[in-house]
Amino acid sequence: MAEAEAVEPRTSFRENVERMVDRAVEAIGLDSGVAAAIKPCNSVIQVTFPVELQGEVRVFTGWRATHSTHRLPAKGGLRFAPEVCQDEVEALAALMSYKCATVDIPFGGAKGGLLIDPREYTRKELMLITRRFTLELVRKGVLSPATNVPAPDMGTGQREMAWIADTYKHLYPEDINYLAAVTGKPVDQGGIRGRVEATGRGVQYVLREFFRHPEAVGEAGLEGDLRGKRIVVQGLGNVGYHLARFLAEEDGARVVAVIERDGVVVDEDGLPVEEVRRYLERHRGLRGFPKAEFSEEGAQALEMDCDILIPAALEGQIHSGNAGRIRAGLVVEAANGPVTFAADEILHRRGVVILPDSLVNAGGVTVSYFEWIRNLSHIRFGLMQRRHDQLRGMQMATLLEDHAGIHMPAHAKEGLTRAPHEIDLIRSGLDDTMRLAFQEIREVLEEDNTVHDYRTAAYVIAIRKIARSYLDVGIY
Numbered sequence: 450m451a452e453a454e455a456v457e458p459r460t461s462f463r464e465n466v467e468r469m470v471d472r473a474v475e476a477i478g479l480d481s482g483v484a485a486a487i488k489p490c491n492s493v494i495q496v497t498f499p500v501e502l503q504g505e506v507r508v509f510t511g512w513r514a515t516h517s518t519h520r521l522p523a524k525g526g527l528r529f530a531p532e533v534c535q536d537e538v539e540a541l542a543a544l545m546s547y548k549c550a551t552v553d554i555p556f557g558g559a560k561g562g563l564l565i566d567p568r569e570y571t572r573k574e575l576m577l578i579t580r581r582f583t584l585e586l587v588r589k590g591v592l593s594p595a596t597n598v599p600a601p602d603m604g605t606g607q608r609e610m611a612w613i614a615d616t617y618k619h620l621y622p623e624d625i626n627y628l629a630a631v632t633g634k635p636v637d638q639g640g641i642r643g644r645v646e647a648t649g650r651g652v653q654y655v656l657r658e659f660f661r662h663p664e665a666v667g668e669a670g671l672e673g674d675l676r677g678k679r680i681v682v683q684g685l686g687n688v689g690y691h692l693a694r695f696l697a698e699e700d701g702a703r704v705v706a707v708i709e710r711d712g713v714v715v716d717e718d719g720l721p722v723e724e725v726r727r728y729l730e731r732h733r734g735l736r737g738f739p740k741a742e743f744s745e746e747g748a749q750a751l752e753m754d755c756d757i758l759i760p761a762a763l764e765g766q767i768h769s770g771n772a773g774r775i776r777a778g779l780v781v782e783a784a785n786g787p788v789t790f791a792a793d794e795i796l797h798r799r800g801v802v803i804l805p806d807s808l809v810n811a812g813g814v815t816v817s818y819f820e821w822i823r824n825l826s827h828i829r830f831g832l833m834q835r836r837h838d839q840l841r842g843m844q845m846a847t848l849l850e851d852h853a854g855i856h857m858p859a860h861a862k863e864g865l866t867r868a869p870h871e872i873d874l875i876r877s878g879l880d881d882t883m884r885l886a887f888q889e890i891r892e893v894l895e896e897d898n899t900v901h902d903y904r905t906a907a908y909v910i911a912i913r914k915i916a917r918s919y920l921d922v923g924i925y
């Protein structure tokens with residue numbers, strides 16, 4: 450980020466998002482008053498609170514920005530990081546609104562952040578800090594199942610979500626829907642299978658759909674499918690790790706480089722993603738990883754020759770200072786805001802295709818939506834139909850074999866008679882959501898001659914939906 454700031458000193462993350470939105474507003478020809486109502490955050494709460502740790506009082510600052518409430522609850526992750534600021538959470542909250550609208554998830558947009566380096570604290574200390582932060586957010590009215598529901602983001606995961614849910618439950622034991630106050634919880638604490646890897650899984654589904662469109666693939670200077678594609682991933686955290694593993698293990702792609710905070714590991718034959726991750730967790734860095742070449746020049750590795758570049762760490766990583774040197778044909782924004790507005794324009798001029806964050810990383814909030822619904826309905830998906838569907842499949846198989854005399858191969862019979870587990874339904878819902886969103890964006894790109902890139906197409910779709918919801922009920 451340091452280089453980005455040096456090159457584009459006056460453009461903040463929030464301003465970058467707003468410029469991208471302006472481009473879409475212009476393409477739609479949207480009324481400027483409606484655009485002005487949509488763009489800013491509805492509210493931003495800043496909290497400052499003390500926690501006593503090891504006999505010493507420490508003071509923490511956090512934010513919850515709510516961008517839109519045209520749909521409720523407003524939804525979005527909580528980030529624990531040493532660089533969080535108000536501008537950042539506002540930008541991320543806005544992205545949540547556009548993301549949810551792009552993939553048709555009926556939520557408004559929000560995001561929160563706590564200024565902290567989680568690596569400096571023990572588990573117990575983090576629990577105290579998270580619980581106290583939760584209390585502050587609840588007191589300020591920005592955390593409840595009906596109005597504002599957090600989820601994991603950078604620096605947080607299932608563990609923090611479990612603490613948040615438990616704190617909320619202690620505050621409101623009479624709220625029968627307390628579990629729905631936060632998503633991304635452990636499965637045993639009201640979470641849903643598939644949420645941990647959902648964002649990475651969603652990126653995989655978007656990429657698979659992209660490669661089902663040969664003309665789109667050609668526009669990125671690529672051909673064929675994901676098999677053998679050379680991929681560079683920045684950030685092997687929750688999103689990057691699952692994504693890299695799925696692409697390597699299930700789609701036959703080659704992850705040739707992984708960039709982390711302390712540098713990059715490279716292997717042209719494909720890195721063993723699982724081993725890299727284990728090493729990273731154990732050593733808190735990639736230096737010394739024995740099975741690949743290590744270099745400290747992580748930022749430069751973004752410019753490596755590859756087919757697909759996947760920034761999955763921080764915002765502002767591809768900026769006007771390096772956009773001219775990016776050699777990938779396809780940039781896939783698994784992180785939020787990894788490409789600045791200026792870089793976006795440079796890459797577009799150079800013919801580099803960008804699949805934007807608001808589409809690409811929407812898998813997380815999509816499965817959060819499934820979790821939230823499951824918590825509200827107090828029943829797991831498929832419970833009522835599973836055996837019924839299996840019985841019907843078995844009857845069908847019997848009918849075909851015994852009465853129509855058709856011999857069914859074992860795999861066909863297994864497919865027909867297998868009762869789906871909840872995770873199968875989650876994956877099916879996620880796949881459908883990501884495919885349909887890609888197809889809708891592709892349609893705009895092909896049919897609307899004022900739109901020339903995926904990001905603007907995604908924003909056009911999102912802004913039209915949000916604007917419609919404002920206009921239907923009137924601005925109030």
Ligand SMILES: NC(=O)C1=CN([C@@H]2O[C@H](COP(=O)(O)OP(=O)(O)OC[C@H]3O[C@@H](n4cnc5c(N)ncnc54)[C@H](OP(=O)(O)O)[C@@H]3O)[C@@H](O)[C@H]2O)C=CC1
Pocket residue numbers: 450601602603604605648683684685686687688689708709710747761762763764783784785786810811813814
């Ligand atoms: N989690 C989710 O469900 C979703 C996340 N996102 C977005 O995806 C991105 C990543 O989130 P997530 O995977 O959850 O976060 P994590 O904290 O799990 O992982 C982020 C990874 O990036 C690494 N990293 C930090 N700084 C740098 C750097 N300068 N260069 C290279 N690597 C770096 C981190 O290392 P270290 O641990 O040392 O800090 C960590 O390994 C964020 O933009 C987030 O907003 C989007 C949608 C949903």
Ligand SMILES: O=C(O)CCC(=O)C(=O)O
Pocket residue numbers: 524525526527545548598599600601602632633785810811813814815817
């Ligand atoms: O799962 C969610 O509700 C939100 C995930 C998130 O923060 C994001 O998509 O950026």
